[in-house]
Amino acid sequence: MAKLLITGASGLLGLNLAVEAARAGHAVTGITGRRRVAWPGVDMQSVDLLDAAARAEIWQHARPEWIVHCAALADLDACEKDPARAQAMNADLPGALAAEAAAHGARFIHISTDAVFDGERGDYTEEDAPNPLSVYAQSKLAGEQAVAAANPAASIARVNLFGWSMSGSRSLGEFFVNGLRAGAPLKGFTDVFFCPLLVNDIAGVLFDMLDRDLHGLYHVVSRDSMSKYAFGVRIAELFGHDPAAIAPISVNDAGLAARRSPLLTLKTDKLAAALGRPLPDLPSALARFHALDQQGYPAQLRAAARD
Numbered sequence: 001m002a003k004l005l006i007t008g009a010s011g012l013l014g015l016n017l018a019v020e021a022a023r024a025g026h027a028v029t030g031i032t033g034r035r036r037v038a039w040p041g042v043d044m045q046s047v048d049l050l051d052a053a054a055r056a057e058i059w060q061h062a063r064p065e066w067i068v069h070c071a072a073l074a075d076l077d078a079c080e081k082d083p084a085r086a087q088a089m090n091a092d093l094p095g096a097l098a099a100e101a102a103a104h105g106a107r108f109i110h111i112s113t114d115a116v117f118d119g120e121r122g123d124y125t126e127e128d129a130p131n132p133l134s135v136y137a138q139s140k141l142a143g144e145q146a147v148a149a150a151n152p153a154a155s156i157a158r159v160n161l162f163g164w165s166m167s168g169s170r171s172l173g174e175f176f177v178n179g180l181r182a183g184a185p186l187k188g189f190t191d192v193f194f195c196p197l198l199v200n201d202i203a204g205v206l207f208d209m210l211d212r213d214l215h216g217l218y219h220v221v222s223r224d225s226m227s228k229y230a231f232g233v234r235i236a237e238l239f240g241h242d243p244a245a246i247a248p249i250s251v252n253d254a255g256l257a258a259r260r261s262p263l264l265t266l267k268t269d270k271l272a273a274a275l276g277r278p279l280p281d282l283p284s285a286l287a288r289f290h291a292l293d294q295q296g297y298p299a300q301l302r303a304a305a306r307d
Contacts (some may be wrong), residue, residue: 001025002210005064005106007049007097008071009042010035012170013111013199015301016163017068018042020203029062031071036306037166049093059104066210067101068109069094072140079136090139095146098154107210108154110147113140114194114221116158119261122193122225126217126270133261144217155209157220160264163199163289164298166305172196173289176232180241187249188229194264195221196231198285200292208275218274219266222282234283238290 004021008014009030015037018030022041029043037044045061047054049071072090073079079086094110101108115137116130132138144156162173169178173196179186197205197220205220226234229248236243251262268279292298 001027002065003027003029003063005029005031005058005062005067007031007067007069008033009044010037010166011070011074012163012165013159013161013202014068014070015039015166015304016199017070017203017206019301020200021207024207026066029058029064031058033071035166037304038306039304049097050088052096055097055100059100064104064106066107066109067097068111068206068210069097070111072111072143074136076134076136079139080134083135083139086135086139087142090136091142091146094143095150098147098151102151102153107213108147108151109206109209110143110154110156112144112156112158113137114158114160114219114264114266115261116141116144117261117264117266119192119263122263122265123267124219124265125267126219137261148217153215155214156217157206157209158218158266159202159220160194160196160222160266161199161202162196162285164292164301166301168298168302171199172228172231173235173286176235176246177239177293180236180239180245183245186232186246188227188232188246189251190227190229190248192228192251192262192264193225194228194231195223195225195266195268196282196285197222197280198289200288201280201285205271205275205279209271212274214274218271219268220271221266221268221279222285223268223272223279224282225265226282231286234286235289238286239293
């Protein structure tokens with residue numbers, strides 16, 4: 001078992017990663033920023049990661065062997081409004097943490113995004129040239145480049161994810177479940193395709209990557225894809241709701257401030273070969289998402305909030 005440091009531990013991926021790591025027996029320190037969070041077996045610390053002195057203190061406190069950097073400014077519209085903050089959080093900070101991990105001899109995984117691609121053709125491999133459309137995506141690509149330059153032994157994981165969160169409103173899966181339960185009118189994009197992976201499944205993949213000491217860039221997504229409309233319809237079916245409650249819509253008619261990439265389908269062959277097994281498929285991930293709800297997991301996450 002390893003000493004594991006997780007940044008962004010109040011977020012969708014970070015908190016679930018901390019939960020899965022603690023259950024797997026790792027010694028876990030979670031960095032939560034301003035949010036106060038409590039979870040059994042996880043040492044939660046509120047730290048301003050943009051403060052170099054505060055980062056130095058947490059290195060001394062946690063002495064991690066593994067680091068997964070999940071913290072980011074992930075709100076696409078907020079990034080459009082404040083590009084300087086997006087650059088600081090999504091590009092400069094990952095580079096600084098990667099350099100510090102190298103100096104401390106710790107294995108480092110940086111969480112990036114499939115949005116670095118423009119989505120014009122899909123089925124992207126790690127060798128394909130990115131073309132980010134939004135400020136968010138541009139800053140995340142800059143973060144990949146900063147990490148690779150600062151720490152060649154680091155891993156960079158491009159993800160697209162869904163799951164249960166502490167707030168109950170952080171993922172597309174939750175959006176559809178909450179709306180269906182409330183009887184709200186819902187829309188799903190028929191012309192945006194993606195390969196989302198359940199955060200709990202991502203956790204297992206990341207642990208394998210760290211255990212195998214993988215280096216470089218990997219696509220950590222589902223091995224198959226569907227449209228966001230089809231994703232919502234499948235959730236409706238699993239949770240016992242009428243799929244007709246979700247209206248099909250084009251992303252071009254949604255009035256979004258930041259541009260979205262239409263075909264964000266990524267190949268996972270490189271990581272599957274490195275791990276010796278395929279990445280999870282989307283039907284299985286959706287089934288587990290439903291099973292976790294049946295087990296009361298969302299309520300457990302909501303109870304972790306302390307503010």
